[in-house]
Amino acid sequence: MLGPKKKVYIKTFGCQMNVADSEQMAQVLADAYAPTDRPEEADLYLINTCAIRRKAESKVRSLLGSLQVLKQRRPHMLLGVGGCVAQQEGERLLAAVPHLDLVFGAHGICRLPEMVRRAAQGRRVVDIELAREFPPQPRRRWAPGAVKALVTIMQGCNNFCSFCVVPYVRGREYSRPPREIVTEVADFLAAGGKEVTLLGQNVNSYGRGLPEPITFTELLRQIDALPGLARLRFATSHPRDLSAELIAAFGELPSLCEHLHLPVQSGADRILQAMNRGYTREDYLQKVAELRRVCPGLSLSTDIIVGFPGETEEDFQGTMDLVRQAAFDQAFSFKYSPRPQTRAALLPERVPAEVQAERLARLQNLLNELTFKAHRRLVGRDHEVLVEGISKRSPEELCGRLRTNQVVNFSGPRELVGQLVMVRIAEAHPHSLKGIQAEGCSITWPLAADPQAPQRRVSC
Ligand code: SF4
Missing domain, CATH: 3.80.30.20 (tm_1862 like domain)
Structure with a gap:
């Protein structure tokens, strides 16, 4: 019988592209590793880096330094660096950070399981080869409830x-x-x-x-x-x-x-x-x-x-x-x-x-x-909101986004997470909005697959 899966913690720096790459890392490792949000219990700790600004790169270097302590406490834990800093530094990064096990570029994500296997055998691995076409992608498995x-x-x-x-x-x-x-x-x-x-x-x-x-x-x-x-x-x-x-x-x-x-x-x-x-x-x-x-x-x-x-x-x-x-x-x-x-x-x-x-x-x-x-x-108007989760400001509130990308917090039952609802914007703040779920509004979803009638159906 197979034992419990090991745990992978992935720390992501940078843009949405890196977030997507981190999701792909978790997917390609899913047969052997379950994701965790607790770095202290990780068997594999991956840092997905960004080199677009010097500040982002400095943060990665300082995190790598601080991870020496965790690595001493969990000597079996493998530590890897991926993304743009890994691509830029390659072997130099491995030489500079003795407790680092693997370094891989964005195009090497699909080879990650093999790299991890080699690193687990005690080898230090570098894979920063750039592809000459869009790298092959495994078929994605969508988490239940992903919106x-x-x-x-x-x-x-x-x-x-x-x-x-x-x-x-x-x-x-x-x-x-x-x-x-x-x-x-x-x-x-x-x-x-x-x-x-x-x-x-x-x-x-x-x-x-x-x-x-x-x-x-x-x-x-x-x-x-x-x-x-x-x-x-x-x-x-x-x-x-x-x-x-x-x-x-x-x-x-x-x-x-x-x-x-x-x-x-x-x-x-x-x-x-x-x-x-x-x-x-x-x-x-x-x-x-x-x-x-x-x-x-x-x-x-x-x-x-x-x-x-x-x-x-x-x-x-x-x-x-x-x-x-x-x-x-x-x-x-x-x-x-x-x-x-x-x-x-x-x-x-x-x-x-x-x-x-x-x-x-x-x-x-x-x-x-x-x-x-x-x-x-936006204040005083009703807007369609995709409810993304519980608000960070208050566990009593939900948080969602307007089609125009602004964030709005409003009161409502947790069952609305993942739903499209109409929200009246009640207050404007410098970085967010506060709303009230609009009474008597409903959104018909999904749309009928009728190419002649592609209009969104919102009735208030
Ligand atoms: S070189 Fe950099 S900033 Fe310019 S378009 Fe490409 S990714 Fe964007």
């Missing part, structure tokens, strides 16, 4: 933005065959899932290099047509590759949520050029105007880097001005930090750290104001 799914549709990036390490650590861009993606989503919906987020470093260039040509928008159409899909999202998009066809899809596809994350990075043409972004501030603002025309309720979020080498106060004012014009609902903003191998790391004219910090503070004040303003606009 949201992250589905990776491509790997790598060909854009070589001058600040970004991704093309070096994740390799060139490879798209996953559309049939595999559609099957994975259909399986998820058949298991009761409601929301799907398609992931890639640059999803809107999806399809390049596939034997049968397909655009990202065509893939969205195929997925939108699947019965049972309530919400479709994607991340991350590059403004240059945001085609007219994709913009139009925001006004056409019923499941496509009214939210787009569109990283602008800077509002100064000189800096955008130095970043090798391939668009101007005018191009960006025109696309935003067109998006808002086809989808008036669209919520827009972005990424911004401040203090890129050579950024002057005038350039920074260009960013502040663009932020006001685009009226972002949400934004992630960071100080520039040089990354290994990237072209920007060689640029002179570094912006002093105190200037970077002061500009970031000014930018974040403005972004916070805009987010709060966007929240206040």
